[in-house]
Amino acid sequence: MRSVADHARIVADLFSPTPIESVAIADALGRAVVDDVRAAVSLPGFDNSAMDGYAVRAAEVAGSSTDTPTRLVVTEDIYAGRTDRLRLDPDTAHRIMTGAPLPDGADAVVAVEATDGGVERVAIAAPVAEGTSIRRAGSDIAAGDTALTAGTVLHASQVGLLAALGVAQVPVHAPFHVVVLSTGSELMAPGVDLEHGQIYESNGAMLCAAVREAGGRATPVHFVPDDVEQFRARLDAMVRGDGPAGRVDLILTSGGVSAGAYEVVKDALSGHGVEFVKVAMQPGMPQGCGTYRADRDTAGSPGVPIVTLPGNPVSAQVSFEIFVRPPLRASMGLPAARVRRRARLTDDMRSPRGKEQFRRGVVTVDPDGAATVQPIGPPSSHHLRFLASANALIDIPADAADVAAGSVVEVILLDP
Ligand SMILES: Nc1nc2c(c(=O)[nH]1)N[C@H]1C(S)=C(S)[C@@H](COP(=O)(O)OP(=O)(O)OC[C@H]3O[C@@H](n4cnc5c(N)ncnc54)[C@H](O)[C@@H]3O)O[C@H]1N2
Numbered sequence: 001m002r003s004v005a006d007h008a009r010i011v012a013d014l015f016s017p018t019p020i021e022s023v024a025i026a027d028a029l030g031r032a033v034v035d036d037v038r039a040a041v042s043l044p045g046f047d048n049s050a051m052d053g054y055a056v057r058a059a060e061v062a063g064s065s066t067d068t069p070t071r072l073v074v075t076e077d078i079y080a081g082r083t084d085r086l087r088l089d090p091d092t093a094h095r096i097m098t099g100a101p102l103p104d105g106a107d108a109v110v111a112v113e114a115t116d117g118g119v120e121r122v123a124i125a126a127p128v129a130e131g132t133s134i135r136r137a138g139s140d141i142a143a144g145d146t147a148l149t150a151g152t153v154l155h156a157s158q159v160g161l162l163a164a165l166g167v168a169q170v171p172v173h174a175p176f177h178v179v180v181l182s183t184g185s186e187l188m189a190p191g192v193d194l195e196h197g198q199i200y201e202s203n204g205a206m207l208c209a210a211v212r213e214a215g216g217r218a219t220p221v222h223f224v225p226d227d228v229e230q231f232r233a234r235l236d237a238m239v240r241g242d243g244p245a246g247r248v249d250l251i252l253t254s255g256g257v258s259a260g261a262y263e264v265v266k267d268a269l270s271g272h273g274v275e276f277v278k279v280a281m282q283p284g285m286p287q288g289c290g291t292y293r294a295d296r297d298t299a300g301s302p303g304v305p306i307v308t309l310p311g312n313p314v315s316a317q318v319s320f321e322i323f324v325r326p327p328l329r330a331s332m333g334l335p336a337a338r339v340r341r342r343a344r345l346t347d348d349m350r351s352p353r354g355k356e357q358f359r360r361g362v363v364t365v366d367p368d369g370a371a372t373v374q375p376i377g378p379p380s381s382h383h384l385r386f387l388a389s390a391n392a393l394i395d396i397p398a399d400a401a402d403v404a405a406g407s408v409v410e411v412i413l414l415d416p
């Protein structure tokens, strides 16, 4: 059997970086900038007031107190957005609002609370040090400085910084596009009354969600029947790239790869550039991957990478986590690996020797930062409920069999 690490490397080699596109910053959320972004302007762009108050010369109000306020004539009213350049004459004050440009000659702002709030004349009841309540041009970022380094993922605050710098669009990797195929005659759409032996399709919905959560784009292709010819016809349309889905970076299937009599994926793809292997892991043992080329493709056609996951829902989702998510994210310049950490096991666990086990677990971190993990649900791969309650996968190495409560194990955190 192939090791998990070897299969992960072989799958990752199928992936290539997606093209770069220029995207409006609001639409670039969750994507990584491909180049350093330099500030074209300074922030702030001009000296401005940090408070609603009065722009003054600090030396002129030095002796102010409640009993002996300094009285100044107010000669200007500066609101945020005034664009004319002003000068503060000696023995005068300008009423000024937060964010409004500081007049030349002023070297401090007195907050309105330390004054009588006068409009034509103002009484200032407290001294201010030079520089008080002034936000200097470039004190946040100077024009020419690096605002974001290449690879930074855009969250709300990074989008805010780009907007403040007047950046409208940024170059980012195009979303990695995955066509998600579900096979199986037993699979039905929601809303249908199930007959005995039928089930609601769930892998397609789950894997599409997983692709989107990872930052990619997913197109579901549901309910491909267990028919090799029809299955191949669907694939061929995708490989040609002339279907409604456009460019396809990966075809992801689930089901139909083990040892049964109706393994449509295996039957359709064997001999077409796809290799089927057993990976030493639980869940997720039967796996396949390769580059699919249609029969009539001319030599040299690049084909489309394909990963075939096992059909059991927990196997499909765990396999996605281990084999597909990391290279998918790397192809978009996004941090690939989930956070791994050590945690103390709350219960005894058994693991099949010779297979790396990924058990569902709930990790709890106490206020001191110490983590414990409780395994939940049995190891078998149809227990979707327990997967849905887990926040981590417990990664038990292939050479371990019995792991006692209290042991320290490695966990993969599934919550962002
Ligand atoms: N004789 C053997 N039988 C099995 C082996 C084996 O080595 N020898 N391996 C077992 C393991 S481990 C797994 S995992 C599964 C993998 O089977 P397939 O990938 O061929 O998947 P299917 O047989 O098509 O389906 C398995 C199971 O999952 C359900 N399923 C499939 N697709 C969906 C979907 N889109 N939504 C919801 N549920 C789905 C399907 O109904 C089956 O219950 O094989 C074992 N058997």
Ligand code: MOO
Pocket: 281, 282, 283, 284, 285, 286, 310, 312, 315, 380, 381
């Ligand atoms: O390997 Mo299967 O994925 O255990 O259920």
